[in-house]
Structures are given as structure tokens and as C-alpha cells.
Amino acid sequence: MTDQSSPTPETNEVQTHSGFVAIVGKPNVGKSTLLNAFLNTKVAPTSPRPQTTRRGVRGIHTTDTHQIVFVDTPGLHKPKDALGKYMNQEVHSALSDVDVILWVVDLRHPPTDEDGLVAHQVRDLPKPLFLIGNKVDAAKYPDEAMKLYRALLEGRSAETHETTLSAQNHPEAVATLREQILDALPENPFFFPRGAASDQTREQWAAEIIREEAMKKLREELPYAVATRVTNWTEREDGLQRIEAEIVVEKNAHKGMVIGAGGKMLREIGQAARKQLEVFLNRKVFLGLEVIVIPGWREDEEALRELGYE
Numbered sequence: 001m002t003d004q005s006s007p008t009p010e011t012n013e014v015q016t017h018s019g020f021v022a023i024v025g026k027p028n029v030g031k032s033t034l035l036n037a038f039l040n041t042k043v044a045p046t047s048p049r050p051q052t053t054r055r056g057v058r059g060i061h062t063t064d065t066h067q068i069v070f071v072d073t074p075g076l077h078k079p080k081d082a083l084g085k086y087m088n089q090e091v092h093s094a095l096s097d098v099d100v101i102l103w104v105v106d107l108r109h110p111p112t113d114e115d116g117l118v119a120h121q122v123r124d125l126p127k128p129l130f131l132i133g134n135k136v137d138a139a140k141y142p143d144e145a146m147k148l149y150r151a152l153l154e155g156r157s158a159e160t161h162e163t164t165l166s167a168q169n170h171p172e173a174v175a176t177l178r179e180q181i182l183d184a185l186p187e188n189p190f191f192f193p194r195g196a197a198s199d200q201t202r203e204q205w206a207a208e209i210i211r212e213e214a215m216k217k218l219r220e221e222l223p224y225a226v227a228t229r230v231t232n233w234t235e236r237e238d239g240l241q242r243i244e245a246e247i248v249v250e251k252n253a254h255k256g257m258v259i260g261a262g263g264k265m266l267r268e269i270g271q272a273a274r275k276q277l278e279v280f281l282n283r284k285v286f287l288g289l290e291v292i293v294i295p296g297w298r299e300d301e302e303a304l305r306e307l308g309y310e
Contacts, residue, residue, distance in 0.1 A: 017185040018067035019099030024122065026114035029106040030134040034167035035059050035072045037174045042280060043072075043198040043205070058199040060192050066182045067190045071098060095121060100184050101129045105149045107139035107164065119152035126158045128184045132177070133164035159184075203230035204308065206277060210245055210289070213272040217265065218258065225250045226258070227297065227307045241281060244288045248307065250296055258291045266291065 023031045036042050036059075043059040059070040095101065101122050105115060122129060131153065133139075133146045142164055153160065161180065165173035198205065211228040218226065232244040247269070249255050259266045266289055274287040297303040 014065060015187065016065050016067070016190055017182070018069070018188040018190050019185040020069045020071055020097065020191075021100040021102060021181060022071045022073060022095055022098040023102045023104060024073050024095065024118055025104035026112065026118055029104045030167045031104050032072055034102075034104060034132070034134065034174070035070050037167050037171065038068075038070060038178050039197060041197055042276075043200065060196045060198060061178065062190065062192075062194050062196075063182070066185055067192065068178070068181055068185065069191055095125065099127060099186055100181060101125065101127055102132055102181075103129060104132045104134050104167075105145075107133040107136050107142040107145045110145055110148050111152055115149065116152060119149075123153055123156050128159040128161070129153075129156070130161045130163065130177070130181070133162070134167050136164040137166040137169055203233060206230050206233070206243055207245060207308075209276050209280075210247070210269070210273045210287075213269050213276070214247060214258070217269055217272070225254055225298065229307055240284045240286060241277070242286045242288075243277070245290075247289055247291045248294050248297060249291060250294065250298065252293055255291045255293055 023035055025031050039059045039061055059072065061068045061070070103118060103122055105111070111119075131146075131149060133142060133149065136142045139145060146162070146164060150162065163173070163177055163180075165177065167174060192199070200208075207228040207230045210230075211226060214226050214228065227248040228245060229248070230243060230245045232242075234242040236242065247258055247266075249258060257265070258269075260268075270287050270289045274285050277285045277287065294300070294303050297307065
């Protein structure tokens with residue numbers, strides 16, 4: 001991962017086009033999967049559970065003359081705690097300062113109240129909008145569903161496009177959509193250096209990989225009470241990446257569930273995360289995990305800041 005904490009415009013004599021593109025939608029419609037497909041690499045965590053994405057992750061696609069800065073946002077929902085409010089604020093912030101909007105919907109189901117929340121946010125924004133019907137390959141009535149989503153945008157006067165695809169299984173459709181987005185970008189200098197894939201630090205990226213695997217393996221409501229952070233990263237001369245990380249939970253009972261009988265669950269999370277890290281880093285990884293308790297961290301604004309939600 002490329003460590004770029006803030007955009008730095010690049011001067012270029014050739015005419016260039018670039019812009020920020022927000023990917024929005026309710027939880028679990030495939031926004032992060034679509035982002036990773038656009039980039040042909042993994043910059044955002046994915047899992048079958050909703051609300052896997054908690055912060056706006058930027059993924060960067062650059063050609064000779066164009067640069068898209070995708071902003072993957074958390075699923076817009078009715079918040080139940082301070083973390084949920086933070087996640088929704090990430091969506092609002094992204095929409096206030098982008099050039100193009102991608103609204104991703106799940107064609108397997110008709111619109112819900114949460115889809116209505118998203119439509120309310122984007123309907124009147126004077127920016128190009130792409131309505132993307134995702135998971136078309138698994139939908140029984142995709143045309144009917146798309147009609148219902150389209151109706152939520154009734155009255156919108158700004159430029160609007162529609163497409164249906166499967167972010168996971170239709171790479172050609174994803175590539176075609178990416179080209180259409182490139183054509184919609186305004187004339188601008190590049191905001192990030194060529195070769196940058198994300199604005200995350202490697203520590204942020206690794207922490208999200210670990211949390212993704214925890215969410216996949218933990219049951220019921222516990223995944224939403226879990227946070228992760230990398231506390232140390234050392235690269236040895238032989239190339240081994242030694243990564244130390246914490247899995248943060250709210251209660252002592254949760255700590256026991258994450259560790260599991262004889263440490264079995266924690267080992268499974270660590271092994272799965274280590275495999276992912278080794279694939280993307282192309283290096284051997286030693287991953288050390290510790291489970292710690294921060295009582296009520298999802299409602300504690302100071303704890304949220306310490307965990308990177310600010």
C-alpha cells in the first residue's frame with residue numbers, strides 16, 4: 001500500500017482530468033467489492049456482513065491522462081451509537097466534496113427505507129450520478145427492481161446514468177463502467193502520485209484486513225463490537241514482515257469469545273488474516289494478535305478517535 005495521508009497535486013504539461021468519486025449505498029450492497037474490482041487490487045475490506053466499511057477509504061486509478069479517486073463510504077443507515085453516527089458523517093462528508101456519485105443498489109431486493117435515505121441524499125445534488133444495479137446475476141427480477149430504484153430519483157435534473165452488473169463476477173462490465181466514469185471527470189491536475197493505489201497507511205490497511213477476517217468468523221452481533229489497530233510493524237533484513245495488532249472488544253465476555261476455547265478462534269482469525277497479508281504484500285508475515293477490552297468504545301468519542309474514527 002502507498003502511504004499518502006493527504007492529496008498532493010501533481011503538475012503536468014499534458015491536459016489531465018481527475019476527480020473524486022463517491023461510492024454510496026446502504027450496507028451490504030457490494031460497494032467495497034466494486035471498489036476493489038475497479039482497481040484490480042484489494043484496498044477495502046469485504047465480508048457478507050453489513051457495515052464492514054467504517055471509514056471512507058480512497059482507492060486510486062490512474063491512466064496516462066486521467067485519475068479517479070474513488071471514495072468507498074460506509075453503508076448509510078439509522079445509527080444506534082456514536083460509531084454509527086461517525087459512519088453516516090463519513091457519507092455526508094464524501095458527498096459534499098466529490099465530482100461524481102456512484103449509487104450502488106442490490107437488485108436481488110426491492111428498495112428499503114435505507115435505500116430511501118440514500119436517494120434523499122443524492123437526488124438533488126448537481127453532480128453526475130451513476131445508478132448501479134449490483135448482483136444482477138443473482139437477481140430474479142432485475143428489471144423490475146431497477147425500475148423501483150429509478151423511481152426514487154424522480155425529479156432529479158442533473159446528469160444520471162444507469163447500469164447493471166455483478167461487481168464480483170462481471171469484470172468486463174466493471175471496466176466499461178470505469179471508462180464511463182473517466183469520461184465524466186473534470187479537467188484537473190492529478191491529486192495523487194502515479195502508482196498510488198490508496199491513501200491508507202499500511203497499518204490502517206492491515207488493521208482492516210484483520211477486522212474483515214474477524215467479522216467473517218465471529219457470530220451474531222459481536223462483529224460490530226470489534227475494532228482493530230496495528231501497534232507495531234517491523235521489516236526484517238530477510239524480508240519477513242512482523243506485524244503486531246490489537247483486536248478491541250467492549251466486554252470481557254467478548255474477549256473470551258474472540259480468543260475461543262484454547263485460543264482456537266484467535267488462531268483462525270490470525271491465520272486467515274496472515275494469508276491475505278502475505279498475498280498482497282508478497283512477503284512472509286508474522287502476525288501477532290492481542291485481544292484487549294475498552295468498555296463501551298462505540299459510544300466513547302475519545303476511544304473512537306484513538307481507534308482512528310475521527
